[in-house]
Amino acid sequence: MLAAVALAVLPLLVQGAGEAWVRILDTSLLYILLALGLNIVVGFAGLLDLGYIAFYAVGAYLFALLASPHLVDNIPAVAALFPNGLHTPIWLAIPLGAGLAALVGVLLGAPTLKLRGDYLAIVTLGFGEIIRVFMNNLDAPINITNGPKGISSIEPLRVGPVNLGEPLQVGGYTLASVTLHYYLFLALVVLAVVVCSRLHNSRLGRAWMAIREDEIAAKAMGLNTRNLKLLAFGLGATFGGVSGVLFASFQGFVSPESFSLQESVMVVAMVVLGGLGHIPGVILGAFLLAALPEVLRHVAGPLQQLTGGRLDAAILRQLLVALAMIGIMLVRPRGLWPSPRHEDGLLPDDAAAAKGDPA
Amino acid sequence: MSRPLLTIANVSKRFGGVQALQGVGLAVQPGQVHGLIGPNGAGKTTFFNMITGLVPSDSGSFELDGVAYKPTAVHLVARAGIARTFQNIRLFAEMSALDNVRVGRHVRSHVGWWQAVLRTPAFKAEEKLIAAKARELLAFVGLEHKARHAARTLSYGDQRRLEIARALATEPKLLALDEPAAGMNATEKVQLRELIERIRAQGRAVLLIEHDVKLVMGLCDHVTVLDQGKLIASGTPAEVQRHPAVIAAYLGTGHGQGSNPAGNPAGAQA
Numbered sequence: 001m002l003a004a005v006a007l008a009v010l011p012l013l014v015q016g017a018g019e020a021w022v023r024i025l026d027t028s029l030l031y032i033l034l035a036l037g038l039n040i041v042v043g044f045a046g047l048l049d050l051g052y053i054a055f056y057a058v059g060a061y062l063f064a065l066l067a068s069p070h071l072v073d074n075i076p077a078v079a080a081l082f083p084n085g086l087h088t089p090i091w092l093a094i095p096l097g098a099g100l101a102a103l104v105g106v107l108l109g110a111p112t113l114k115l116r117g118d119y120l121a122i123v124t125l126g127f128g129e130i131i132r133v134f135m136n137n138l139d140a141p142i143n144i145t146n147g148p149k150g151i152s153s154i155e156p157l158r159v160g161p162v163n164l165g166e167p168l169q170v171g172g173y174t175l176a177s178v179t180l181h182y183y184l185f186l187a188l189v190v191l192a193v194v195v196c197s198r199l200h201n202s203r204l205g206r207a208w209m210a211i212r213e214d215e216i217a218a219k220a221m222g223l224n225t226r227n228l229k230l231l232a233f234g235l236g237a238t239f240g241g242v243s244g245v246l247f248a249s250f251q252g253f254v255s256p257e258s259f260s261l262q263e264s265v266m267v268v269a270m271v272v273l274g275g276l277g278h279i280p281g282v283i284l285g286a287f288l289l290a291a292l293p294e295v296l297r298h299v300a301g302p303l304q305q306l307t308g309g310r311l312d313a314a315i316l317r318q319l320l321v322a323l324a325m326i327g328i329m330l331v332r333p334r335g336l337w338p339s340p341r342h343e344d345g346l347l348p349d350d351a352a353a354a355k356g357d358p359a
Numbered sequence: 360m361s362r363p364l365l366t367i368a369n370v371s372k373r374f375g376g377v378q379a380l381q382g383v384g385l386a387v388q389p390g391q392v393h394g395l396i397g398p399n400g401a402g403k404t405t406f407f408n409m410i411t412g413l414v415p416s417d418s419g420s421f422e423l424d425g426v427a428y429k430p431t432a433v434h435l436v437a438r439a440g441i442a443r444t445f446q447n448i449r450l451f452a453e454m455s456a457l458d459n460v461r462v463g464r465h466v467r468s469h470v471g472w473w474q475a476v477l478r479t480p481a482f483k484a485e486e487k488l489i490a491a492k493a494r495e496l497l498a499f500v501g502l503e504h505k506a507r508h509a510a511r512t513l514s515y516g517d518q519r520r521l522e523i524a525r526a527l528a529t530e531p532k533l534l535a536l537d538e539p540a541a542g543m544n545a546t547e548k549v550q551l552r553e554l555i556e557r558i559r560a561q562g563r564a565v566l567l568i569e570h571d572v573k574l575v576m577g578l579c580d581h582v583t584v585l586d587q588g589k590l591i592a593s594g595t596p597a598e599v600q601r602h603p604a605v606i607a608a609y610l611g612t613g614h615g616q617g618s619n620p621a622g623n624p625a626g627a628q629a
Contacts, residue, residue, distance in 0.1 A: 195476050202475035202482070203465050203489065206454070210462040213451035220411065220445075222437030222466030222529055231472060 011182045015175075022178040026250060028290040029185035030243050035270040035286035036192045036279070037239025042268065043277030044205060045232035046212025048121040050264050051108070051128025055237040057135060057259035058104050059097035059244020064151040064254045065144070066093060074143045090157045093245050094188075101241025102234040104131075109233030113226050116215075128264050135256040150255025157249040159184060164249065181250050188246070192239055196279055199235070208232055209277075273328055275335030284337050289321070296320050362425060364389045364564050365410075365441075365533055370419030372405055372588075379405045383590050384419075385583045387533060392555060392565045394579035394596075396572070398608055401585040403568050404446070404537070410566070411443045411535055412436035424532055438466055440532035444522040444539060446568075452511035456502055456521050459510050460493040463528025496524040500554060516547035520554065527558070534558060535566045540574055552578055576600065584608070 014021045038052045065071050066088040071078045078086070088096075108127045112120055139147030156165030156177070164184060168175045199205050207228050210218040219225055248254050266289060274285020300313040300320075328336060363386035372380040380402045387393040397403050408414040410421070412430035421428050428439045437443075442463075451459050468489055474482040497503045500520040505513060510521060519539055526534055536555075540548050548571065555565055555578060569575045575582060576596040584592040584599055586608040592599050599605055 198476050198478060199472060202472075202486070203461070203468055203470070204472050204475055206458055206462050207465050209454055209458070210451050210465075213453060214449050216413070216433070217445065217449035217451065218462070219433040220413070220437055220443055220449075221463050221525065222434050222442075223462070224434050235472065 011179045015179055019176050019178050024291055024294040026181050028287050029189050030247055031290035032189050032283050032286040033192055033239055033243040034267050035282050036196050037236045038267050039271050039282045041232050041236035042271050045208040050121045050125035052267055053259045053264040054128045054131035055101040055240030056244040057131050058101045059241035060248040060254045062097050062100055063093050063245040063248040064154050068151055068154045070151045090159055094242055097241040097245035098238040101237040105233045105237025106230050109230050113229055132256050132259050152253045154248050154252045275338035278339040281335050281337035293317055293321055364424055366422040368420045371417050378588055380588045387564050390562045391580045392559050392578055394575040394582040395568045396575055397585035402588040403585055407568050437529055442526035442529040442531035443535040444526055444537055446537040448518050448522055450510040455507050457493055457506040459525050460496050460528045461489050463525040464489045466529050496527055500524040533564045537568050540571045
């Protein structure tokens with residue numbers, strides 16, 4: 001309850017210090033959403049996916065195409081169909097983004113079903129790059145993605161009468177556009193946490209963990225590992241798709257360089273650093289890794305001046321992030337906040353077991 | 360005798376130049392503990408893996424409870440009603456003992472992921488049933504006090520029994536145990552024997568690969584003996600012990616026919 005109030009008030013306080021800080025919070029929430037989705041694939045089912053950012057790209061481009069003048073300008077048939085331009089409402093955009101990403105997730109997951117560990121990582125890495133290369137080159141013969149130039153003038157999402165792109169007056173108080181986005185992102189992150197923890201604590205979550213622990217034994221217990229893995233890929237991808245839609249609305253611009261391998265690696269790092277398979281840990285990891293570079297931006301500036309400009313701020317920032325990651329992995333190899341594991345092997349009694357208990 | 364629960368006939372398998380199995384078959388009656396024995400390299404494990412779908416066979420017919428099944432995928436065999444354990448224990452190490460057994464129930468439960476997300480009444484009812492059944496099985500193998508312990512922290516004997524509980528959770532018609540007594544001490548073996556007898560008392564058939572001849576002879580209703588990929592004997596423990604081919608396989612031809620011509624039962628136990 002207290003946490004809920006704190007999360008609701010947070011942007012209002014931070015807003016006073018400057019919108020840039022709320023922007024950092026927004027970006028962190030998007031990464032948390034991504035990390036939660038990837039956690040289903042990597043944390044629950046144990047499938048190392050290095051191409052996860054592809055689903056983020058799919059969601060982002062889907063919304064970019066459906067809420068910008070790009071298609072109408074370039075394809076006469078679309079212009080004829082929608083004389084007033086394309087304006088996709090939120091209740092359509094988010095399910096579409098989730099659905100398309102899930103479809104792509106299953107399609108990309110299907111050929112990798114027999115692969116494990118390193119081999120799976122390499123193939124998914126390739127798929128991630130393929131999607132990015134597609135976005136880069138799909139500007140000819142028909143200009144769909146506008147190639148490396150990207151798509152701009154994407155309309156912000158509207159929630160009912162509220163346009164997230166414009167400041168909102170509530171009483172005498174002004175809520176900035178970034179703050180409005182914050183509330184939408186927060187709502188979806190909360191929804192994602194509920195969905196993830198409910199999946200985790202069900203026969204499905206246990207089946208995924210069984211596959212992660214020992215695939216042959218899981219099969220011998222009658223688990224259809226093929227379908228279960230595809231489901232993990234598909235459900236994980238939906239989070240990426242939704243996050244992508246939000247990203248496109250938030251930035252107003254998408255281009256292929258936002259979906260590089262570096263981003264995929266970052267999301268994997270968030271999940272691993274926070275605590276593989278443990279939802280609070282994953283959230284913490286995503287928040288730290290998303291916010292840290294931005295915060296360091298403010299630290300790196302003065303440091304740079306101290307050294308008389310000889311240190312490049314961007315490089316210094318990357319160096320500090322890398323050092324932080326190495327330090328954390330050395331001190332806490334199972335992540336910052338891993339799932340509980342005691343020396344005597346006693347695991348917490350989960351809610352479902354408690355309910356099933358006749359006592 | 361009634362119709363056999365499991366009928367396997369004419370199974371052959373070749374690995375490159377090695378004929379691992381040649382025209383082997385067996386029939387397990389309902390409620391029977393059926394032993395599968397043979398010297399090292401006889402093809403027991405290959406045969407066992409074939410019955411449970413882990414290794415594809417070159418030829419042969421497979422029938423469970425009057426229905427022909429194709430052991431092409433492990434999970435389909437489990438679904439059809441054969442659950443197995445592994446010679447080198449394969450538990451879900453980081454999961455609790457209770458969760459290990461609950462995974463076994465997966466195949467007998469049906470609610471979809473959207474119901475798990477929405478926490479529908481059907482989901483809640485099923486989860487309750489899964490947990491109740493799992494606790495019942497943990498109690499059956501004597502591990503109810505270990506429900507919350509991670510499987511990897513259990514003692515060796517406990518892990519073996521947990522694996523049996525997990526297999527029983529799939530409600531198999533036939534429980535297939537791959538060397539369940541391997542590495543066990545005398546006390547644990549007595550407990551294991553008692554456990555298998557209780558499983559039989561419930562009317563469930565058990566197929567057992569075992570090296571411990573004393574355990575096999577004392578427990579099994581019927582024994583099938585393999586040697587060098589061929590079936591050499593099949594019958595009650597007493598019949599098998601007297602069978603010259605069995606004695607020869609275990610003690611060597613010269614020994615079996617020379618110094619032990621009467622087929623002393625002690626010969627097979629050596």
